[in-house]
Amino acid sequence: MFDELSQRFEDAVKGLRGQAAISESNVDGALREVRRALLEADVSLLVVKEFVEEVRRKAVGAEVVRGVSPDQKFIQLVHEQLVDTMGGANAPLARAEEGPTVILMAGLQGAGKTTATAKLGLHLKEQGRRPLLVAADVYRPAAIDQLQTLGRQIGVEVFSLGTEASPEAIAAAGVAKGREEGFDTVLVDTAGRLQIDTSMMEEMVRIREASAPDEVLLVVDSMIGQEAADLTRAFHEQVGITGAVLTKLDGDSRGGAALSIRKVSGAPIKFIGTGEKVEALQPFHPERMASRILGMGDVLTLVEKATKEVELADVEKMQRKLQEASFDFSDFVQQMRLIKRMGSLGGLMKLIPGMNKIDDGMLRQGETQLKRIEAMIGSMTEAERRQPELLASQPSRRRRIAAGSGHTPADVDKVLADFQKMRGFMQQMTRGGMPGVPGMGGFPGMPGMGGGLPGMGGLPGMGGPGGRSGGQPRKPPKPAKKRKGFGQL
DSSP states (O other): OOHHHHHHHHHHHHTTTTOSSOOHHHHHHHHHHHHHHHHHTTOOHHHHHHHHHHHHHHHTTOOOOTTOOHHHHHHHHHHHHHHHHTTSSOOOOOOOSSSOEEEEEEEOTTSOHHHHHHHHHHHHHHTTOOEEEEEOOOSSTTHHHHHHHHHHHHTOOEEOOTTTSOHHHHHHHHHHHHHHTTOSEEEEEOOOOSSOOHHHHHHHHHHHHHHOOSEEEEEEEGGGTTHHHHHHHHHHHHTOOSEEEEEOTTSSOOOHHHHHHHHHHSOOEEEEEOSSSTTOEEEOOHHHHHHHHTTOOOHHHHHHHHHHHOOHHHHHHHHHHHHTTOOOHHHHHHHHHHHHHHOOHHHHHTTSTTGGGSOHHHHHHHHHHHHHHHHHHHTSOHHHHHOTHHHHHOHHHHHHHHHHHTOOHHHHHHHHHHHHHHHHHHHHHHTTOOTTOSSSOOOTTOTTSTTSSTTOSSOTTTTSTTOOTTOOOOOOOOTTSOOOSGGGO
16 A cells, blocks of 8 residues: 555655755755656646645745754655645544434445445444444345345344335435434445446435435545546535545555545545455544655554554553563464454554565565464464473474474474574563564554564564574574564564
8 A cells, every 4th residue: 555655755855865955946856756656646637736836835945943854844744735635634424413323325336335334334333333234235236135244244233125125215214223223323335336327326316315314425446546536526516425435445556546535525535444354444544644655654553453452451461471481372373363353464564664665575475474383383282382391392292293284393493492582582671671672572562562563572483583584494693793684674
């Protein structure tokens, strides 16, 4: 997500490094790169022109505070303009004063509207609300079945009248059910079309009149690029939208839709879809997204993900284990599974400031190595997981684990050695020592992280303390040299 755009913005700033001040002459080159970056990201041409001119106006003659270089000042100005272009601040969902809040989901076919409806239902349920999903897409084969399946998966009720009733009648009946049975939110999933047409818009207007929604959310596929501006404009002019849900941001999207929607329609992006799983929906925060685009990371989102997945009792228990060096292989697997629930390793790393430059190949290699380690741990007995010392003293156990997991005894030896070293490092780090230790363990105060990202304090075989991504035996490093590897990044 936004990788190409981030690289382009970095190129734009390079020309200002080493300059004494921002001037018309040196800012022109930077702005040319910014313009190229936005156009290649499929941002609407009108939005690009306005963006570049506004940054130019603010940059030329801008006071550069002592200690702040021109390139840093330029980044600040670009960040501010990105935030402003995307809406300024998070826009929460509307709440009805009386009766249920009605949310109408609109969009083209294939944008992920039905899935987005279920994702939003789960998000609201986790916020303590009682949502009702209404299946009003009577055209697409199995659309109703899909919503009902998703509803069962997330534990949210789905209302349907089948495919014989009209969409507006289903919407009206769903709202009435929500009011009568005490649901506080009703989400109406409507039919999409392969393209915008008159009949589609007329039907949407009828559904809107029948359901009287408090929100009309346009679901937009982030991969459609500049077409997002035309789609948004058409829906806004004929149906009237109050916000947007941007889907598929985890894919190979160039991100232009995120920068175009607000300027074109005046309606904010309220949520973004970051994966196929039903849990992969996040409220949209323009300032956080601007930081991601500029490679500054997004620590707040990372903290929210961790807080959502971790119980306080588990945090305290893990903290004690780390301090006592009693962290075992069962705990290690638990931490790895926590990472998986929070998202992909690559996605999490890019939320950390400075980690956006990590090579995707290295991240994939790291995820592969995690699977290898998990397979080895899966071949251990319960006693061996709880007491790794048993493996150190009995080679026959290590050979059995290697055979059971499809690896070599040397691979198991390497993981065991790295694990023992990691346990010692983690113990020292949780006691406040060794702040510059290689690995990812120096991320203090992260909820549920035991003083560092779960399992990232030098994963066995991943280049942390005593390890590297290849997982192959190597000679002990010389103490004076800094080791490079995944944990060092």
